[in-house]
Amino acid sequence: MSLESIKYQRGNLEVLDQLLLPFQKKYIKVEGVEDGWKVINKMQVRGAPAIAILGCLSLAIELLKDNSSDKKVMRQEIEGKLNYLVSARPTAVNIKLAADELINLANTLSADESINPDEFKERFISSIEGMLSKDIEDNKAIGRYGCEAILKNLEGDGQVRVLTHCNTGSLATAEYGTALGVIRSLHSAKRLEHVFCTETRPYNQGARLTAFELVHEKIPATLIVDSMVAALMHVRKIGAVVVGADRVAANGDTANKIGTYQIAIVAKYHNVPFYVAAPFTSIDINVPSGEHIKIEERPDKEMTHIGDRRIAAPGINCWNPSFDITPAFLITGIITEKGVFLPHMLKTLFPI
Numbered sequence: 001m002s003l004e005s006i007k008y009q010r011g012n013l014e015v016l017d018q019l020l021l022p023f024q025k026k027y028i029k030v031e032g033v034e035d036g037w038k039v040i041n042k043m044q045v046r047g048a049p050a051i052a053i054l055g056c057l058s059l060a061i062e063l064l065k066d067n068s069s070d071k072k073v074m075r076q077e078i079e080g081k082l083n084y085l086v087s088a089r090p091t092a093v094n095i096k097l098a099a100d101e102l103i104n105l106a107n108t109l110s111a112d113e114s115i116n117p118d119e120f121k122e123r124f125i126s127s128i129e130g131m132l133s134k135d136i137e138d139n140k141a142i143g144r145y146g147c148e149a150i151l152k153n154l155e156g157d158g159q160v161r162v163l164t165h166c167n168t169g170s171l172a173t174a175e176y177g178t179a180l181g182v183i184r185s186l187h188s189a190k191r192l193e194h195v196f197c198t199e200t201r202p203y204n205q206g207a208r209l210t211a212f213e214l215v216h217e218k219i220p221a222t223l224i225v226d227s228m229v230a231a232l233m234h235v236r237k238i239g240a241v242v243v244g245a246d247r248v249a250a251n252g253d254t255a256n257k258i259g260t261y262q263i264a265i266v267a268k269y270h271n272v273p274f275y276v277a278a279p280f281t282s283i284d285i286n287v288p289s290g291e292h293i294k295i296e297e298r299p300d301k302e303m304t305h306i307g308d309r310r311i312a313a314p315g316i317n318c319w320n321p322s323f324d325i326t327p328a329f330l331i332t333g334i335i336t337e338k339g340v341f342l343p344h345m346l347k348t349l350f351p352i
């Protein structure tokens with residue numbers, strides 16, 4: 001059983017505080033949208049899909065307690081609370097797409113006179129609860145397609161070494177993960193020789209979270225420092241790189257954890273296939289290319305300190321973008337729950 005980032009039963013929502021991992025497993029109660037915004041903004045829960053699911057579930061928790069009998073008031077409040085949740089972190093698109101869909105649903109339910117306020121709440125909350133199981137289903141499909149794509153480059157029935165960056169596993173999604181889901185699928189198929197995971201400074205999603213998930217499931221893995229990727233590819237044959245995504249633009253340019261871009265450059269130099277694993281909920285067809293994606297900048301303290309211990313000279317300036325953009329030409333394929341696509345083919349998959 002992989003680690004659960006989000007625990008939900010109707011009326012009760014808790015998140016695993018990822019700032020304390022891997023040393024302490026502590027769940028925090030989320031009682032509404034204010035709590036939801038805070039745990040996302042502080043990165044106690046993080047990962048594009050998990051952010052969207054947790055944010056929307058925090059609204060469901062609040063709506064369940066709402067005794068309003070006026071659908072129009074409920075609809076208005078829903079829109080305001082979803083827009084507030086979207087503001088917690090700007091780069092990942094999943095929560096924005098989920099908010100747009102839920103606002104459309106609220107408008108439809110509000111306008112339908114055959115639906116009373118209780119039915120409105122029931123249908124709205126059930127729609128949010130469906131996000132959990134759909135995300136897990138999507139991740140399993142991404143795992144299958146990704147496993148197939150990576151193995152088709154291999155002769156015979158050998159095993160493959162894979163490199164991944166940041167955390168894209170059960171701690172970044174409802175369960176199983178995206179890029180780490182592909183790795184889980186390779187491992188289940190007994191075709192995974194080894195995983196190399198980068199520590200992913202400054203938040204250390206790799207050293208603290210991915211390493212935790214891989215050790216937890218006894219998947220053979222080695223942690224490397226972010227600056228070791230080129231040296232590793234020079235001395236070891238890496239069969240593929242697979243990473244996640246926070247927002248994929250219409251032309252396939254991909255915003256992902258800072259450091260992804262340079263890994264893609266090194267992979268291109270070493271002829272290593274470079275895959276992005278992401279559900280359709282991470283694809284923003286309204287954004288034409290990567291330069292239009294807002295990159296979140298995080299507090300200096302995340303760079304100058306590890307926990308409460310300062311590791312950088314006091315007074316030094318810092319630049320702390322949380323993501324970078326990998327241009328589509330460096331990406332071999334985008335692994336989704338509907339199949340693997342060449343980056344430039346994405347826009348053909350969406351109705352005009």
Ligand SMILES: CSC[C@H]1O[C@H](OP(=O)(O)O)[C@H](O)[C@@H]1O
Pocket residue numbers: 046047048049165166167168169172173178179205243244245246256257258322
């Ligand atoms: C499937 S998670 C996608 C994405 O989210 C992570 O960013 P953060 O830890 O800052 O939320 C990382 O970029 C993952 O690749």
